[in-house]
Amino acid sequence: MLSGLTVSERQLSLVVLGLLAVCGLAMIGAGRNDDALGTHGFIVLGVSLGLTFLVISRYFDPEPSQERLSEYYDDPTRAGIILAMVWAVIGMFVGVWVAALLAWPDLTFDAAWASFGRLRPVHTNGVIFGFGGNALIATSLHVLQRTSRARLPDQFSPWFVLIGYNLFCIIAASGYLMGLTQSKEYAEPEWYADIWLVIVWVVYFLIYIRTLQRRKEPHIYVANWYYMAFILVVAVLHIVNNLALPVSLGHAKSYSVFSGVQDAMVQWWYGHNAVAFFLTAGFLGMLYYYLPKRAERPIFSYRLSIISFWGITFMYMWAGSHHLHYTALPQWVQTLGMTFSVVLLVPSWASAGNALATLNGAWHRVRDDATLRFMMVAAVFYGISTFEGSFMAIRAVNSLSHYTDWTVGHVHAGALGWVAMITFGSFYALVPWMWKQGRMYSPKLVEVHFWFALAGTVIYVFAMWNSGIIQGLMWRTYNDSGTLAYSFIDSLVAMHPYYIARTVGGLFFLIGAVVGAYNIAMTIRMARAAKVREEAGTDVPLPRPVATAMQAGE
Amino acid sequence: MDVDHDSLVAFAKSWGLFYLIALAAGVLVYVFWPSNRKRFDRAKKSILDKDDRPGE
Numbered sequence: 080m081l082s083g084l085t086v087s088e089r090q091l092s093l094v095v096l097g098l099l100a101v102c103g104l105a106m107i108g109a110g111r112n113d114d115a116l117g118t119h120g121f122i123v124l125g126v127s128l129g130l131t132f133l134v135i136s137r138y139f140d141p142e143p144s145q146e147r148l149s150e151y152y153d154d155p156t157r158a159g160i161i162l163a164m165v166w167a168v169i170g171m172f173v174g175v176w177v178a179a180l181l182a183w184p185d186l187t188f189d190a191a192w193a194s195f196g197r198l199r200p201v202h203t204n205g206v207i208f209g210f211g212g213n214a215l216i217a218t219s220l221h222v223l224q225r226t227s228r229a230r231l232p233d234q235f236s237p238w239f240v241l242i243g244y245n246l247f248c249i250i251a252a253s254g255y256l257m258g259l260t261q262s263k264e265y266a267e268p269e270w271y272a273d274i275w276l277v278i279v280w281v282v283y284f285l286i287y288i289r290t291l292q293r294r295k296e297p298h299i300y301v302a303n304w305y306y307m308a309f310i311l312v313v314a315v316l317h318i319v320n321n322l323a324l325p326v327s328l329g330h331a332k333s334y335s336v337f338s339g340v341q342d343a344m345v346q347w348w349y350g351h352n353a354v355a356f357f358l359t360a361g362f363l364g365m366l367y368y369y370l371p372k373r374a375e376r377p378i379f380s381y382r383l384s385i386i387s388f389w390g391i392t393f394m395y396m397w398a399g400s401h402h403l404h405y406t407a408l409p410q411w412v413q414t415l416g417m418t419f420s421v422v423l424l425v426p427s428w429a430s431a432g433n434a435l436a437t438l439n440g441a442w443h444r445v446r447d448d449a450t451l452r453f454m455m456v457a458a459v460f461y462g463i464s465t466f467e468g469s470f471m472a473i474r475a476v477n478s479l480s481h482y483t484d485w486t487v488g489h490v491h492a493g494a495l496g497w498v499a500m501i502t503f504g505s506f507y508a509l510v511p512w513m514w515k516q517g518r519m520y521s522p523k524l525v526e527v528h529f530w531f532a533l534a535g536t537v538i539y540v541f542a543m544w545n546s547g548i549i550q551g552l553m554w555r556t557y558n559d560s561g562t563l564a565y566s567f568i569d570s571l572v573a574m575h576p577y578y579i580a581r582t583v584g585g586l587f588f589l590i591g592a593v594v595g596a597y598n599i600a601m602t603i604r605m606a607r608a609a610k611v612r613e614e615a616g617t618d619v620p621l622p623r624p625v626a627t628a629m630q631a632g633e
Numbered sequence: 634m635d636v637d638h639d640s641l642v643a644f645a646k647s648w649g650l651f652y653l654i655a656l657a658a659g660v661l662v663y664v665f666w667p668s669n670r671k672r673f674d675r676a677k678k679s680i681l682d683k684d685d686r687p688g689e
Binding site: 151 | 687
């Protein structure tokens with residue numbers, strides 16, 4: 080992959096890696112008295128030195144030929160797919176672990192790093208940023224080039240974005256295990272990791288702008304609008320919510336510049352828009368490209384897709400305050416958030432309906448092709464969870480649902496049913512394309528993955544719906560003397576069977592993801608074997624066909 | 634400058650409404666503008682093109 084870089088790009092990589100190594104050394108020096116900062120310094124130094132050796136080892140390789148310019152640059156996309164699958168397995172494994180911790184609290188083994196409070200952000204960040212983020216970067220670079228019919232502007236910056244982003248994820252996850260957190264949901268990484276992400280993100284946005292400037296298509300396809308909204312808005316959210324002052328430059332801990340209810344409002348303006356622009360806009364970009372492509376039918380209504388784009392972009396911005404019903408936040412701000420959340424149903428269902436209407440007339444393909452079925456189910460869950468979200472944002476409903484497992488169920492209906500399903504569907508469409516194979520290694524295993532994923536999601540979501548509503552009702556039931564009928568521990572006991580069920584659901588989903596990772600790995604091996612055969616000529620025995628059906632005598 | 638709560642509310646309740654209506658009108662005009670129909674149709678169909686190389 081490194082031999083795809085021109086010599087000047089190799090030099091640039093060495094300069095950047097040198098600077099990064101200096102940053103690592105500075106962190107080690109500054110963090111002498113602070114465990115976490117020093118450890119992170121060693122990670123940064125180790126990564127930059129390792130990559131430096133890698134670049135040097137390839138430094139004298141011949142330059143890539145000019146012919147490369149008549150092809151798209153897909154190496155970063157391929158690497159991004161692999162990284163996304165690695166993070167999926169890690170993040171979902173930790174997810175099953177924390178789910179089990181709730182049912183069997185002894186699973187911490189008395190180790191501080193294995194406590195629920197430290198593992199949970201590893202799970203949330205691992206699946207959202209590790210899996211989701213890498214999937215977004217990988218697919219966005221692919222979609223961007225195809226829809227603009229232009230190659231990426233250079234070979235260095237996509238690698239900077241991909242590797243830099245994964246360094247951020249590693250710093251984040253390792254920090255949580257050491258007990259380091261800003262205590263802001265989905266924004267837990269500390270100040271130095273946040274600054275690094277801003278740099279990476281600006282380069283990411285510039286790749287987009289530079290490629291679009293060189294596009295050969297007159298119109299920018301709607302998927303790119305969604306991807307760009309994702310990049311731009313996440314940058315704005317990230318910068319504002321992470322405005323914080325470190326205790327000192329030699330200390331990992333920082334404190335937010337906002338305080339009290341302002342801090343809460345900024346956090347949930349960020350938090351809800353992270354759902355909107357990280358977990359929705361970017362994945363809608365995927366949906367609007369890979370679904371029509373896989374179904375071989377143009378999107379039902381292109382105009383509707385534009386209307387729903389602007390609807391989602393401008394309305395989500397105001398919905399965050401529904402996370403703060405019945406708090407010190409002024410009533411009118413709560414009402415504003417509630418109202419916008421309800422109105423949001425319109426553009427959300429416009430997208431879900433547009434996707435399903437595209438499939439209308441191709442239902443036989445949905446039946447036969449598990450890849451397309453992943454995308455169809457994703458659109459259905461997108462419709463379900465956006466309806467549920469609008470409903471739960473209503474203040475009266477929220478009084479029952481807030482702080483209960485219903486919220487957790489809602490999030491997972493979105494994260495498993497929508498985000499992960501559309502990602503797996505897109506990957507199964509993309510992997511054979513990227514590795515130049517006619518199909519996945521095993522279409523049967525795609526089918527297996529689909530049913531594990533769907534069963535896991537349904538078990539999980541139903542367990543959390545039940546548990547959440549029981550919890551909410553138990554917490555608000557009064558007895559004749561006007562005091563609460565149940566203690567908190569009573570509600571915990573009632574939750575226990577559901578916590579076991581959710582662990583099973585999560586485990587199903589994890590098994591599906593492992594099957595998917597295996598299938599993708601074997602497809603890559605298939606491609607490598609084909610390449611070796613090609614290079615060796617035809618004087619080799621044919622490999623055993625990877626038939627899914629048993630043959631006579633087997 | 635000191636902005637009190639009431640003036641902020643008044644601002645949000647008036648200008649917030651106007652700019653969202655203006656935005657919605659703008660989007661609808663853009664989407665239904667007759668001469669845009671051709672580019673939308675092209676964008677809609679051209680992604681299905683099988684050619685997997687950058688344009689000249």
